[in-house]
Amino acid sequence: xxxxxxxxxxxxxxxxxxxxxxxxxxxxxxERVRQAIALTGYAPNQAARxxxxxxxxxxxxxxxxAGSGEENPFPGQIFADPFFGRVAGGxxxxxxxxxxxxxxxxxxxxESRDQIISFLRQGNADGAILISISAGDxxxxxxxxxxxxxxLFARPVRPIPISYVDVAHRTGGKLAADHLVARGCRRLxxxxxxxxxxxxQDRLAGFQEAMAxxxxxxxxxxxxxxxFASGEAAMERLLAEHPGIDGVFVANDVMAQxxxxxxxxxxxxxxxxxxxxxxxDSSAALACRPPLTTVRHPIEDMAAEMARLLLAHIEQxxxxxxxxxxxxxxxxxxxx
Amino acid sequence: xxxxxxxxxxxxxxxxxxxxxxxxxxxxxxERVRQAIALTGYAPNQAARxxxxxxxxxxxxxxxxAGSGEENPFPGQIFADPFFGRVAGGxxxxxxxxxxxxxxxxxxxxESRDQIISFLRQGNADGAILISISAGDxxxxxxxxxxxxxxLFARPVRPIPISYVDVAHRTGGKLAADHLVARGCRRLxxxxxxxxxxxxQDRLAGFQEAMAxxxxxxxxxxxxxxxFASGEAAMERLLAEHPGIDGVFVANDVMAQxxxxxxxxxxxxxxxxxxxxxxxDSSAALACRPPLTTVRHPIEDMAAEMARLLLAHIEQxxxxxxxxxxxxxxxxxxxx
DNA sequence: GACGCGTGGGAGAGCGCTCTCCCGCTATGC
DNA sequence: GCATAGCGGGAGAGCGCTCTCCCACGCGTC
Numbered sequence: 019x020x021x022x023x024x025x026x027x028x029x030x031x032x033x034x035x036x037x038x039x040x041x042x043x044x045x046x047x048x049e050r051v052r053q054a055i056a057l058t059g060y061a062p063n064q065a066a067r068x069x070x071x072x073x074x075x076x077x078x079x080x081x082x083x084a085g086s087g088e089e090n091p092f093p094g095q096i097f098a099d100p101f102f103g104r105v106a107g108g109x110x111x112x113x114x115x116x117x118x119x120x121x122x123x124x125x126x127x128x129e130s131r132d133q134i135i136s137f138l139r140q141g142n143a144d145g146a147i148l149i150s151i152s153a154g155d156x157x158x159x160x161x162x163x164x165x166x167x168x169x170l171f172a173r174p175v176r177p178i179p180i181s182y183v184d185v186a187h188r189t190g191g192k193l194a195a196d197h198l199v200a201r202g203c204r205r206l207x208x209x210x211x212x213x214x215x216x217x218x219q220d221r222l223a224g225f226q227e228a229m230a231x232x233x234x235x236x237x238x239x240x241x242x243x244x245x246f247a248s249g250e251a252a253m254e255r256l257l258a259e260h261p262g263i264d265g266v267f268v269a270n271d272v273m274a275q276x277x278x279x280x281x282x283x284x285x286x287x288x289x290x291x292x293x294x295x296x297x298x299d300s301s302a303a304l305a306c307r308p309p310l311t312t313v314r315h316p317i318e319d320m321a322a323e324m325a326r327l328l329l330a331h332i333e334q335x336x337x338x339x340x341x342x343x344x345x346x347x348x349x350x351x352x353x354x
Numbered sequence: 355x356x357x358x359x360x361x362x363x364x365x366x367x368x369x370x371x372x373x374x375x376x377x378x379x380x381x382x383x384x385e386r387v388r389q390a391i392a393l394t395g396y397a398p399n400q401a402a403r404x405x406x407x408x409x410x411x412x413x414x415x416x417x418x419x420a421g422s423g424e425e426n427p428f429p430g431q432i433f434a435d436p437f438f439g440r441v442a443g444g445x446x447x448x449x450x451x452x453x454x455x456x457x458x459x460x461x462x463x464x465e466s467r468d469q470i471i472s473f474l475r476q477g478n479a480d481g482a483i484l485i486s487i488s489a490g491d492x493x494x495x496x497x498x499x500x501x502x503x504x505x506l507f508a509r510p511v512r513p514i515p516i517s518y519v520d521v522a523h524r525t526g527g528k529l530a531a532d533h534l535v536a537r538g539c540r541r542l543x544x545x546x547x548x549x550x551x552x553x554x555q556d557r558l559a560g561f562q563e564a565m566a567x568x569x570x571x572x573x574x575x576x577x578x579x580x581x582f583a584s585g586e587a588a589m590e591r592l593l594a595e596h597p598g599i600d601g602v603f604v605a606n607d608v609m610a611q612x613x614x615x616x617x618x619x620x621x622x623x624x625x626x627x628x629x630x631x632x633x634x635d636s637s638a639a640l641a642c643r644p645p646l647t648t649v650r651h652p653i654e655d656m657a658a659e660m661a662r663l664l665l666a667h668i669e670q671x672x673x674x675x676x677x678x679x680x681x682x683x684x685x686x687x688x689x690x
Numbered sequence: 691g692a693c694g695c696g697t698g699g700g701a702g703a704g705c706g707c708t709c710t711c712c713c714g715c716t717a718t719g720c
Numbered sequence: 721g722c723a724t725a726g727c728g729g730g731a732g733a734g735c736g737c738t739c740t741c742c743c744a745c746g747c748g749t750c
Contacts, residue, residue: 020736066737068705069706069707069735075478076457095637366707406707
């Protein structure tokens, strides 16, 4: 920086002013400084900058798993989950133009949680976006207790003073119910996600309530865990106990994909014999045959909103805890 | 830090020595310092540290797309690609125990490339791991020219003095060929990846060469682009032109999944009528019905090796350019 | 012409660490 | 006994920025 200042015949302070675009600087001098920067190939040192501004331009993007210690050398499955990828994409899309970048972190063990908290407390990142996979996750509370700026994807299981973004899962369940009933299905069933997750509960509750309104007070339900294989298994159970099923609401697309395969295997035509509605509108929905009718989870928009919310919390530390709920819509394709 | 030093009755230098575990410090004093740290809740400031050590403990994990300017507000598809997720998982798995974290970046436009180079030159990260998607990517060269520590996933299209990790794609193609021939297939075909990618070319060449050795000098080939839909389309073309096919090597699992659907739709039983071998051993291989016989791409191990290599380059800047090629193996399931 | 005011630039004090240099102490060898 | 090495600790100089304070200058006002 000294070099740039000398080359431009000004002081370091003026170089700093030009770089940060702060206060008025004579246009001629600005130009001279810019040329000097180009000439010397100067790149400001971010560490020095962070030291005084107390801002890093980095946020933590955390995938947080179960609470206890199932050690996993390759946390591939979570990062490989298209769901996580979509969130990451949405976050990067919003943050990149602002020059903010996410650091990828993974919390599974107790230590990794502590590591993340220190990481933030040491000022490695200005805040955190947390995608919590399992119900008993303690990280949201740790973040809230340390009063670190943070935003969650999805409402926490227990009430915690921390901002979050979510989708109206109940409405999604209702959309599926209304659609299946409207197309004439009479013997309905559902495959839910893991019921310790509020999201799963809400999708199920929304579906059941709407079905009750339509005159179907009891709906058979098989619980899955959002994986392909669990979708297959759940569909097998459902068919074994209720062979007359003519419509199924599946709590995510990947399980629906598994269910579709099982239905085909059992000679059921979709949507002729059984109509299927998924949830998420992920890439899996398009990979299904027939393409899946599904409830769109606006993940990218939600991720962008999380980024926005987090930046606001970083900017104004005393901003009150906020939540933002997105409305899902039904995407009708061929499976229902 | 001053506070800790005072509480422990020592100097800042000693606190620093205890924290960094450097030089001998009297065990009693170490204990005092540790207690003082716990008492004051002290967390060292990483920015100050980086300023003097010139090390950030952060590396850039870059997904780099095409060279020109197709703007994309949500780079979701690439992050949502399980392939990228597996790499990310492997990198995090290796780096996390060392206290190093990856920052997620995405290069599509020219500006984003410049942004990444500045990011590294400003010392935001100590080095870069680059996953280049398209052939004409200029980022590897930019990194090499700026002599920034970097490691690529896959050999670059044009020779560039930069370290990389890759799998022996030719061997993979050969494994598939040998297996299909051994199981009695006589009328073979293949679905390749985009042929401007060395990886696709090599898989195809390895397959063709091995088939030639087995007495099949000509193998029909349909080009795909690694997506589900392109696998379907390629399989349709192949069946239209060569209805008697009894074995297919598909250059990745996702396309194989698409191909499997098309084969079923055309009344072909797998593996009875047509045997199918994929490539990657991704989660898609297990989601296939029947489960896919496939060439295992040891992505997580390769990612860990990239991390190791990058750290070595960061540690010793004059380390010569290296490459490490992994040997694939065939995973036999039901599809062939 | 003296004064106030606004504008544009410089000086220099930190930000919170690490790390070199230095110093005092004790154990060791002759 | 003394010289010497080695160990454990302190002092303080930076690392490369930002930002406050201050000053010089030009302009308008009375």
